[in-house]
Amino acid sequence: MTTEVVDMITVVVDGFEVSVPKGTLVIRAAEKLGIQIPRFCDHPLLDPVGACRQCLVDIEINGRAFPKPQASCTIPVEPGMIVKTQLTSPVAEKAQRGVMELLLINHPLDCPVCDKGGECPLQNQAMSNGQGETRYEGVKRTFQKPINISSQVLLDRERCVLCARCTRFSEQIASDPFITLNERGALQQVGIYENKPFESYFSGNTVQICPVGALTGAAYRFRARPFDLVSTPSACEHCASGCDMRTDVRRGKTLRRLAGDDPTVNEEWNCDKGRWAFKYVTSVDRLTTPLVRNASGELVAASWPEALAAAAKGLKAAKAAVLVGGRATHEDAYGYSKFARVALSTNDIDFRSRVSSDEEREFLAARVVGSSTTYMDIDRADHVLLVGFEPEEESPIVFLRLNKQVRKRALKVSAIATKLSIGVEKLKGKFVKVAPGQEGAAIAAQSLTSKSVILVGERAAESAGVLSAVAALADSSSAKIAWIPRRAGERGALEAGAIGNLLPGGRPVEDAAARVDIAALWGADSLPSAVGKSTNEIYAAVNAGEIGALLVGGVDPLDSDNCQAALAALDKAFVVSLEIASSAVTQRADVVLPVAAVTEKSGSFLNWEGRPRSFDAAVHDSLNRSDLRILSMIAEEMGTSVNLATVTAAIKEISSIGKWDGARASMNKVSVSSHPAVTGDQFILTSWRRLLDLGTLQQGEENLAGTARKTVAVISPKRAQAMGVTDGDQLKISTSLGSVTLSALVEDIHDDAVWAPRNSRGSQLLVNLGVAHGAVVTVVKA
Amino acid sequence: MSEQLEPLKKNEISVNDVAFTQIETGESVGLLGHLKGFWIPFSKIFKKTLTVEYPEVKAPTAERFHGRHQLNRHPDGLEKCIGCELCAWACPADAIYVEGADNTKDNQMSPGERYGKVYQINYLRCVFCGLCIEACPTRALTMTNEYELADDSRTKLIFEKEDLLAPLRQGMLMPPHPMYPDMDDSNYYKGDVTHAHPSQDVK
Numbered sequence: 001m002t003t004e005v006v007d008m009i010t011v012v013v014d015g016f017e018v019s020v021p022k023g024t025l026v027i028r029a030a031e032k033l034g035i036q037i038p039r040f041c042d043h044p045l046l047d048p049v050g051a052c053r054q055c056l057v058d059i060e061i062n063g064r065a066f067p068k069p070q071a072s073c074t075i076p077v078e079p080g081m082i083v084k085t086q087l088t089s090p091v092a093e094k095a096q097r098g099v100m101e102l103l104l105i106n107h108p109l110d111c112p113v114c115d116k117g118g119e120c121p122l123q124n125q126a127m128s129n130g131q132g133e134t135r136y137e138g139v140k141r142t143f144q145k146p147i148n149i150s151s152q153v154l155l156d157r158e159r160c161v162l163c164a165r166c167t168r169f170s171e172q173i174a175s176d177p178f179i180t181l182n183e184r185g186a187l188q189q190v191g192i193y194e195n196k197p198f199e200s201y202f203s204g205n206t207v208q209i210c211p212v213g214a215l216t217g218a219a220y221r222f223r224a225r226p227f228d229l230v231s232t233p234s235a236c237e238h239c240a241s242g243c244d245m246r247t248d249v250r251r252g253k254t255l256r257r258l259a260g261d262d263p264t265v266n267e268e269w270n271c272d273k274g275r276w277a278f279k280y281v282t283s284v285d286r287l288t289t290p291l292v293r294n295a296s297g298e299l300v301a302a303s304w305p306e307a308l309a310a311a312a313k314g315l316k317a318a319k320a321a322v323l324v325g326g327r328a329t330h331e332d333a334y335g336y337s338k339f340a341r342v343a344l345s346t347n348d349i350d351f352r353s354r355v356s357s358d359e360e361r362e363f364l365a366a367r368v369v370g371s372s373t374t375y376m377d378i379d380r381a382d383h384v385l386l387v388g389f390e391p392e393e394e395s396p397i398v399f400l401r402l403n404k405q406v407r408k409r410a411l412k413v414s415a416i417a418t419k420l421s422i423g424v425e426k427l428k429g430k431f432v433k434v435a436p437g438q439e440g441a442a443i444a445a446q447s448l449t450s451k452s453v454i455l456v457g458e459r460a461a462e463s464a465g466v467l468s469a470v471a472a473l474a475d476s477s478s479a480k481i482a483w484i485p486r487r488a489g490e491r492g493a494l495e496a497g498a499i500g501n502l503l504p505g506g507r508p509v510e511d512a513a514a515r516v517d518i519a520a521l522w523g524a525d526s527l528p529s530a531v532g533k534s535t536n537e538i539y540a541a542v543n544a545g546e547i548g549a550l551l552v553g554g555v556d557p558l559d560s561d562n563c564q565a566a567l568a569a570l571d572k573a574f575v576v577s578l579e580i581a582s583s584a585v586t587q588r589a590d591v592v593l594p595v596a597a598v599t600e601k602s603g604s605f606l607n608w609e610g611r612p613r614s615f616d617a618a619v620h621d622s623l624n625r626s627d628l629r630i631l632s633m634i635a636e637e638m639g640t641s642v643n644l645a646t647v648t649a650a651i652k653e654i655s656s657i658g659k660w661d662g663a664r665a666s667m668n669k670v671s672v673s674s675h676p677a678v679t680g681d682q683f684i685l686t687s688w689r690r691l692l693d694l695g696t697l698q699q700g701e702e703n704l705a706g707t708a709r710k711t712v713a714v715i716s717p718k719r720a721q722a723m724g725v726t727d728g729d730q731l732k733i734s735t736s737l738g739s740v741t742l743s744a745l746v747e748d749i750h751d752d753a754v755w756a757p758r759n760s761r762g763s764q765l766l767v768n769l770g771v772a773h774g775a776v777v778t779v780v781k782a
Numbered sequence: 783m784s785e786q787l788e789p790l791k792k793n794e795i796s797v798n799d800v801a802f803t804q805i806e807t808g809e810s811v812g813l814l815g816h817l818k819g820f821w822i823p824f825s826k827i828f829k830k831t832l833t834v835e836y837p838e839v840k841a842p843t844a845e846r847f848h849g850r851h852q853l854n855r856h857p858d859g860l861e862k863c864i865g866c867e868l869c870a871w872a873c874p875a876d877a878i879y880v881e882g883a884d885n886t887k888d889n890q891m892s893p894g895e896r897y898g899k900v901y902q903i904n905y906l907r908c909v910f911c912g913l914c915i916e917a918c919p920t921r922a923l924t925m926t927n928e929y930e931l932a933d934d935s936r937t938k939l940i941f942e943k944e945d946l947l948a949p950l951r952q953g954m955l956m957p958p959h960p961m962y963p964d965m966d967d968s969n970y971y972k973g974d975v976t977h978a979h980p981s982q983d984v985k
Contacts, residue, residue, distance in 0.1 A: 112866035112919045113882075113896040146895070222882035222896050225867045 011081040014088045026072035026083055027055055037085050038096060038125040040103075040211040041163035042073035045267055046172060050074040052103070052163045054125070056095040058084040069095040086129065100130035106141045106186065107212070108158045116213030118226040122161065141186055149179065149190075150198040151706025152218050152276060153207060157189045160214035166190060166206035173269060175403055175426040176200035190214065199707045201396055201691050204275035205268075208258055218703045219276050220256040224248075233260060235605055235613035236274040237327065237488050237598040238697060241397035242607020243270045247278075247599060247618040254278045254599055254618065265375060265607065271396035273691055276704040278599070283700025284581040287594035291586070299592065304633075311591040312637035314574040318548025321348035321538045324498050325554035326487030327697075328627060329603035330612070331650040333493035335628035336553060337504055339642050340532075342524055343635045347500045347509055347532030348547065351493035355561040355772060356535060359468060360461035361501055364483065365665040367471055369494050369506035373453060373482035374609045375401050382451040385479075386415040387443060387470055389457025392423030393691045394486045395608065398455065402427055416442045418686040419714055419755045420748040435750045436686040437774040440465035440672035443473055450478035458485045459688060462773040465672035472669075484608040486689065492606035496654070500532025501665065505657040508665040521657065523641075535560060542569035549574040552585050553595075553627055556696060558767050576634070578627050583696075596624035602647050675752075676776055681723075683715070683754035685733070685769070685777045693760045711763050713742040714755040715779070720746040723781055730782040737770040741782045754779050843927045848910040850928040851903055853946045854921065856970050858962055858978035859954035861891050861947070862922030865898030869914035869923055877907035878914060889958045894967035898922075901943040905931050920971070953977035959984050 007022040013030045020029045025048060027037050040052035056069035062080040069092050072083070086093040104126060111117045143157040164181060167190065171177045178198045182191040192198050207215045229248040234257075236243040244260030257278055259270035290307030291299040302310070322344065324336040333351060340349040352360070378384060378401050391399035405411035406427050413429035415421070416439050420431045434442045440463060448454070454474060460466045474481050485491065497504040507514030515527045533541060541547040543565060550573045557566035570588040577589035586592045600622035604614035628644050635642035644650045678684060692698065692708035713731045715723075725731065729744045733754060740763050742756055749755055756763050758772050765772045811819075834841045843849065854862045865882030883899035891897035914923055933939050950956060955978040961967075962975045962982065969975060 112868055113864050113894060117866070118871075222865065222884055224881075225871065227871060228867070 009077045009079050009081075011077045011079075011083060013083045014085055020077055023076050026057065026059065026070075026075050026077060026081075029077050030057075030072065030083065030085060035085055035087065037072055038100075038129045039073055040121060040125075040161055041165060043165055043168075043209060045269075046165065046168045048074045049164055049168060052161055053099045054096060054103070054129075056092055056099065057086070058089040058092045096129050097131055100126055101134065101136075103161050104130065104134065105136045106158065107161070108140060108142075110159075113222075114156075114159065114213035115216045115221060115223075116210075120213060121211040143189065146216070148197075148218070149192045149215075150200075150203060152272065152703040153198055153203050154216050154218055154221065155190060156214050156216070159212045160190055161212050162188055162190075163211055165209045165211065166215055169202075169206055169209060170198075170200060172407065173205070173400060173403070174200050174202040175407075176202065179206075197707070199709070201271050201273075201392060202269065202400070203707070204272045205259065205270070208275075209268075217256070217276070219279075219701065223255045224250045229255065230618075232616055232618040234599075234615040234618055235488075236270065237605065238271075238274050238277060239395050240485050240488055240491060240605075240608040241266065241271075241395045242488070242605065242609070242611060242613045243274050243397055244613070245270065245274065245615075249599075249618050252619050252621055253282060265609075265611070265613075266397045267400075269397070269400055271691065272704060272707065273396075273698065277695075277698045277701050279700035280697050281580070281597040281599055286581050286597075287579060287586070287592060290594065291589075291592040293590045299586075299589070307591055307593060308633050308637045311576045311593065311634050314590055315344065315549050315551060315576060315634070316638055318574060319346070319546065320344045320549035320551060321346060321533065321541070321547050322350075322498075322551045323353060323535060323538065323553070323555045324349065324351050324493060325353045325556070326351055326485065326490040326493065327554045328489045328493060328498075329598075329601075330489070330492030330496055330606050331603045331644075331647050331654070332553070332627040333489060333498040334496035334504060334650055334654055335631045335642065335644050336551075337493075337497040338522060338644065339551070339631045339635060340498075341503070341518075341527050342522055342642055343638050343640045344551070345528055347528050347530060348538055348541075349498055349532055350500060350535040350538065351490060351498040352535055353555040353557075354458065354559045355462050355766075356458075357461045357464070358534060359464065359668075359670045360458075361499060361534060362665065362667040363461075363467040363471065364494055364499070365501050365506070365508060366667040367474070367481055368483040368491075369502060370610070370659055371481065371483075372610060373480045374611070377453050377480050377482070378402060379405060380451065381405075381411065381453040381480075382449055383412045383414065383453075385443075385446055385448060385452065385454045386413065386417070386424070386429070387454060387456045388416075388439060388460030388462065388466060389455050389484055390417070390421050390423055390688050391455070391484075392421070392426070393688060394457055395484050396691060398484060398608070399423055399427075414446065416446075418750055418753050422709075431748065433748070433750050435675055435752045436684040437463045437673060438675055439463050440469040443469035446473060448473060448477035448479040452477065452479035454479055454481050456481060456483050458483075458490070459773065463672075465670050468667070468669045469672070471667055482608060488605045488607070491608055491610055492604070495606055495610065500534060503527070504654070506660045506664075507662070508660075510665070511662055513662055514660060518657075521653070536562060536565075539565045539569040542573045547573065549576070551576045551578075552589070553578040554580075555585060557584050558764075561766065561770075561772065563766055563770070578630060580624075593630050594624060595627050595630060596622060600624050601626040604651075678752050678776060681778050681780050682776050683719075683733075683779045684750075684752050685765070685771055685773060685775050686749075686753050686755050687758040687765050687772050689758045690760055693757060694764065695759065705761075708760065709757075711742055711757055711760045712745040713740075713763075713779070714745045714747045714749050716749045716751045716753070717746050718751050720744070723779075725781055732780050732782040733769065734778050734780075735769045735771060735775065738768045740765070740768045843929060845927075847925075847927045847929065848912050849926045850905075850931060850941075851914070851946055852924055852926050852948050853898075853901065853943065854924060854948050855950070855954060856893065857953060857976050858982060859950055859959070860893055860957050860961065860970070861897060862920045863898040863901060864892055864894060864896045864920055864922070865901075866896070866919065868917040868919060872913040872917035874911060874913060875907045875909050877904045877909075878902065879904070887960075890960050891957045893961050893965075893970040898943065901946060903941045903946065905939040905941060906936060955983055956985075 008019045010019045037055045039055040050071040055072045057072045060082045146154040146156040149155045207217045228250045234245045234247040243266040244262035246258045289301045292302040292310045322340040413427045415424045416432045418436045503518045560566045575589040576591045577585045578595045580597045599618045602616045604612045632642045731744045732741045867880045870878040879902040881900035959982045
């Protein structure tokens, strides 16, 4: 790491000397002394604009004073500068008072009905730096209020002070310039383009940074006042970005979530999914009591001792395996991992409840577990290569970080993908067009340096040879690898050993020394030594009668690439399901045990960097228990001991494991499969999930769903011409299993490929077609 | 019982160790003094009695007596409460609970955008200080002179919005109903609406 030499400049603010790096704005130099200059438009992460004029101060440089007060948020410090704020200069004080009076002239007196009331910078600063009485006796300018600029953001133009924070955020941070300042003078207003709503994945941030109540969220409208809310610092459970969050709860119900401030991860931003998708906890039909399937085959409510006994009996009676979804916290995943080895004496556990491969499992063991590529590496990279990864859709904060570097220093981004995405276009990335399944061949052709970063998504596992090629490229160029799964819990589950080939702390199952390590910690005589089965192998083994029982936690069988086999296996096996709500698994389960949702328990996620993102329970009076606790109780009932009654106990045990210092597992090279020939109306299907789609954790939030991108089927201009298809025509994509019909969009995509969203309204590919990537499908004009 | 008391520990002082303080009595008042004392009640026999035969007779309170709260209505029947929670904010006893909600086209409860969906006052907590009345920006909340606020359970003393709302008077319509035609919320506050318009009667 190189240390930059920074020129320090000493200035005097209100008679106090302060040294700050060259280029620092006067307003920040004053902040460093604890002097608060009132402001609206200034935001440390946005470019200075000087729009609101509230931060006026008196400045003189080397004895020469500016003739008028200056906006301290736009002027960088200079040597010999003497600044007088409202505290020492009556001129600055009067100027600020005047600006405040002007800002308030057209501001409506509707604080009682405004959501910002009580936490409003305008309210607060009008009290601290304004005057009590207005001299204005005219009629205030009024607008129609409020107007929906998207289904989730409401705009009240009367309240706006034209600070341009929202428009600057959309342009500079999100690169979604869908809102702008229209008109001039008293009629100046924030507006959207005609027929183009504010459908940005990051629109919620504008609501959070609006210094007045001009932008408000539809979900929180009129719900509460700040003093009603109990705030808990929390972590986002929606993706592997690992945002710091704040959860505001009123009377046991989450009312809103805000982005927290963590400069190393999400800075002060988050995405709309993290901000608004929290109603799933209350809106879905939560399980409240344990359920046990009775003799006549019906699931009936049972007591806890009864249900635990039934679960223990069933898991003991047959050979059992564990499926834990990628949503589990690090501690819960550790609980499942330990339970599988200690109570079930098996390595048949897999957290990858999605399309996965053995190549991926080897890659994770050889390259990812214990690795430490961070956001900082993106900040310093000379070239970022995206493989099977669509940052805006699959890990939005990674997108923001890339975008920041692209804007700041024209970071080079290349994407090896089947389709040019909106996100890569915004990153001005180089689109390396490949046919679905042929990504591996394109990777080898890339030239990277030791300062480059390869961001690999979970979809890289869907094409053979991609991860082998990534590993080879990293070896030849010494570039760093970062594996960015979509779900929040996957990295934690990997580190916790919730996978067949690894024990906790990245210890290979096949290594005898590693097994001894963990067996000693767990007080077990020995641990199973054979590499466990993967998710698909487990389903197959159940269907073949080799495995008789399944312990399933937070898994949606419809996410796997062979959902028919998955559902058949769940029907066949004795299933113990730990879930928050009724699902395809609980309907087929023999014992259902209700667990706590993320807001009701404490724990941590490891984000894609491997950085712990811990959180406390936001709702304290919940009676629901964590997975960990329930697993301990089942183990007791089975006559063994997992001994993880609390999250604290799990954290203590995990921290005592330490990193594996032995040899890493190696990886077998897998070659790229051959490109299937497509003829006539055949296409190769490719897809990814959109940020806002039919995901389980987005249920119950209609306003959020309203800003999801349109469901389309994308084909190339050449094929479109051959088929006589133009934008908006209906295309029917079909396999032997079924079909979906979507409206066509002609875009930059490989000629052999057709793209559709994987899990959006009208396009649930894994369910409707049984395939999602790399398979040959038929596309006809409907 | 005394046997069950624990024995005193060393250096501990028992009740009997403390000396009695002699209460000093005054000198005898004499016969004249007694007569003087009896004269006071005797003289009151001829004065007007102040006792009120409550509950058979209920004397009016002072005009500004702080009694039970009332949620007022606009002259057309719409509620004045906008669910702003300023009363709850002002309350020193945390006796008020409010939840706001959106006025929609089909469910207009008050003029403007917002109305109070849930409104509760807990009379076990209320100290009748009247700060909520001062805080109310729309004069929706005022106090009546009703003082008979006793009951036999805690839940009965949490008054809901239905318990607190003023009755419908002459010319008022039961909300929800649309606002007075061609008037906005500021007209309501200026007093331009004096009665319900026939078009507001949507039922």
